[in-house]
Amino acid sequence: MASPLPITDSPLVCWSCHERTIGTHFCSSCGKMLQVPEKSDYFAMFEIPRKLWIEMSALEKKFLQLSWKLHPDNYVNASAEEREISLKRSSELNDAYRTLREPVARVEYLLAIEGARVEGKNKQQAPPELLEEVFELNESLDELREAKASGGDLGSLKRRLTAAEKNFQEKLAEVDSELQGAAKEWDAAVEANANETARKSIMAKLNELLNRRSYIRNLVVNVQRELL
Numbered sequence: 235m236a237s238p239l240p241i242t243d244s245p246l247v248c249w250s251c252h253e254r255t256i257g258t259h260f261c262s263s264c265g266k267m268l269q270v271p272e273k274s275d276y277f278a279m280f281e282i283p284r285k286l287w288i289e290m291s292a293l294e295k296k297f298l299q300l301s302w303k304l305h306p307d308n309y310v311n312a313s314a315e316e317r318e319i320s321l322k323r324s325s326e327l328n329d330a331y332r333t334l335r336e337p338v339a340r341v342e343y344l345l346a347i348e349g350a351r352v353e354g355k356n357k358q359q360a361p362p363e364l365l366e367e368v369f370e371l372n373e374s375l376d377e378l379r380e381a382k383a384s385g386g387d388l389g390s391l392k393r394r395l396t397a398a399e400k401n402f403q404e405k406l407a408e409v410d411s412e413l414q415g416a417a418k419e420w421d422a423a424v425e426a427n428a429n430e431t432a433r434k435s436i437m438a439k440l441n442e443l444l445n446r447r448s449y450i451r452n453l454v455v456n457v458q459r460e461l462l
Contacts, residue, residue: 276330286417350437
């Protein structure tokens with residue numbers, strides 16, 4: 235079961251003073267920057283719960299504070315080990331910020347660290363309810379490619395594909411809305427310290443929505459590419 239709070243209190247042993255510490259970035263005994271944990275947790279890095287709603291202004295403020303504290307420029311005269319740790323910490327911080335500031339990437343990361351991210355077995359397989367529309371779309375794409383190759387009239391085909399693109403963009407927006415709803419369910423479960431069964435059910439829903447979003451997004455990109 236995931237903890238409702240970031241894992242910042244797991245005792246570590248400082249590489250410098252060899253004392254046990256509960257610091258996130260710096261040793262609570264000697265103040266030295268701690269090595270990057272083997273199992274990194276971006277939420278813990280920013281000392282926030284594993285929730286999917288994040289206040290962006292607070293995240294950015296924390297990022298800027300940590301960027302200044304961990305920046306390699308502050309360790310140019312430090313030991314080789316400290317300089318290396320600073321480089322790794324700064325790189326990890328940038329990765330964490332890029333991930334957590336993007337809603338979809340945030341969901342993917344949460345599911346990954348919870349061990350619940352499972353991509354579709356066949357990324358080319360359309361969701362059942364979209365089969366007919368995807369079949370028609372692929373036919374139109376094939377016709378457009380043939381027309382391009384033969385120098386045929388592209389106008390009507392492009393208009394048809396533009397309409398199809400709009401349709402799938404709308405479906406993408408619907409999935410994003412469902413994803414936001416499921417994210418709120420997850421946050422409520424974290425707040426309520428829900429049991430593992432309830433959490434797994436929500437994560438399964440998030441995972442299915444991510445796969446659906448990925449498929450529809452690929453369709454949109456394919457159409458946009460052919461319309462260029």
